[in-house]
Amino acid sequence: MPCSELDPALSFFVDRLGFRLDTIFPADAPAFAVLSGHGLRLRLDRHASGPSGVLRLHCEDPQLVGDGDLCLEAPNGTRIELVSSRSVVDLPPLAQSFVFSRLDEHAEWGVGRAGMRYRDLIPGRQGGRFIASHIHIPDGGPVPDYVHFHRIRFQMIYCYKGWARLVYQDQGPPFVLNAGDCVLQPPMIRHRVLECSNNMEVIEIGCPAQHETYADHDLILPSPELKPERDFDGQVFVRHEAGKATWGPWRIEGFECRDLGIAAATNDLAGVRVVRVAHGSQAKTCSHDGEFLFAFVLQGSLTLLREGIEPLALHQGDAIVLPSGLKYALVGCTTDLEFLEVALPASFKTDFHAETAI
The missing domain is CATH 2.60.120.10 (Jelly Rolls)
Known part of the structure; x- marks a missing residue:
């Protein structure tokens, strides 16, 4: 960043904002300084020209860092925006698809x-x-x-x-x-x-x-x-x-799963399970109402049936995303089948439909 005077800029970034001075050179007439902090590395350059730019810093307590101000201006002209590191993550609009x-x-x-x-x-x-x-x-x-x-x-x-x-x-x-x-x-x-x-x-x-x-x-x-x-x-x-895992019933009869403990740790934001065949899995047609349902085949194979579409064979290493409302059935499961299931939220509704096959 351009900086005509290093001393006041260094005092601002180090003393007020909490950056750390990593390098300054040359020793006899400093013209460059490298600082780090807030997950960033900055280079102040007395010989640089152009706009001073804007820095957005994520802080645990922006009010404390800025002494009550959330927008500051550094001595070199850089605009500093202080935001909470605990602020809500911006989520783009969901566009579900298979x-x-x-x-x-x-x-x-x-x-x-x-x-x-x-x-x-x-x-x-x-x-x-x-x-x-x-x-x-x-x-x-x-x-x-x-x-x-x-x-x-x-x-x-x-x-x-x-x-x-x-x-x-x-x-x-x-x-x-x-x-x-x-x-x-x-x-x-x-x-x-x-x-x-x-x-x-x-x-x-x-x-x-x-x-x-x-x-x-x-x-x-x-x-x-x-x-x-x-x-x-x-x-x-x-x-x-x-x-150390234990296995229990899955949401579809004929399968069992080991729950990876993520639902409890995220207050039901997400659920993660490894699923395997338990006994005589049946081709039950179902759908879900969740935000996200992902599966990755860890071993074995199965066939995915979807309404009005040709059957899809899934093998080790294959992955799918099932959008909400899609009717599907899992058939032809090999005895060694295991797959990873990731769902948001953890507790979603599985609807079973009258069709025995699609």
Whole structure:
């Protein structure tokens, strides 16, 4: 950012706004300064020209930071807007649609940072409301991650294959997330990925699809205190371990599920379950009235029947989104079938229809 005088600008950003001075140079006649804070890195440049711009800073207490003012002007002319980090996340209008993502040789994978491969499971994003990613990390070892957090409504990670070592704010020492395990990442919780196995794969679901990620350069993890019940914007952290899970009835007869504990931790905002065949599953025609219903086939196969449409075979790695009101039935389930179900809200209505088949 252009800054004709460094000293008053540094005093403002460091003393009043709480930024940290990382670098200043040259020593004999400082002309550049790099600061960090509020998840941002700023460069003040005495030789730069042009508009000073606008910064929107998310703070736990904007009134305290701004001494009662929510709009400030820095000595270099930059406009500062202070907003609450606990403010409601903006949600784009929901546009429900049926989505089918096939895992085969034609599946498209993008390459992200650190060599991670991303497969988009909901290309249309349901109007920008949801994102679902199948993430594959071919080469394991230390992950070049940093302490960060997300401003988000909902986010969960299910470990599909392999393992990762993670650490979360106020949740104790680092732990290993194994295949079948899941974590709920509440809004604003600081966390870091430390290392992972070769060929690790996870399924990550987030709402909204586009959300802000901030670095926290000051917090050191693990936290010195253990606070497992800490509230993060109305949610608490969840670490579900598959090896300790119990199974119970699912919403459709003939199946059973293990509940991953996310409904209770989010006050019913979202529910996540792993579903499998229990005994003699029947082709019951049903529909739902929820905001979002997603399924990812973990193993085995089944056939999805929909009203007036050809049957759709689903195999390991395939994913679907079922919009509300769509009549469907699950048939031809193999005995080893397991699939991940993610629903918002957690408690939605399942209507059963008289048709025995579609």
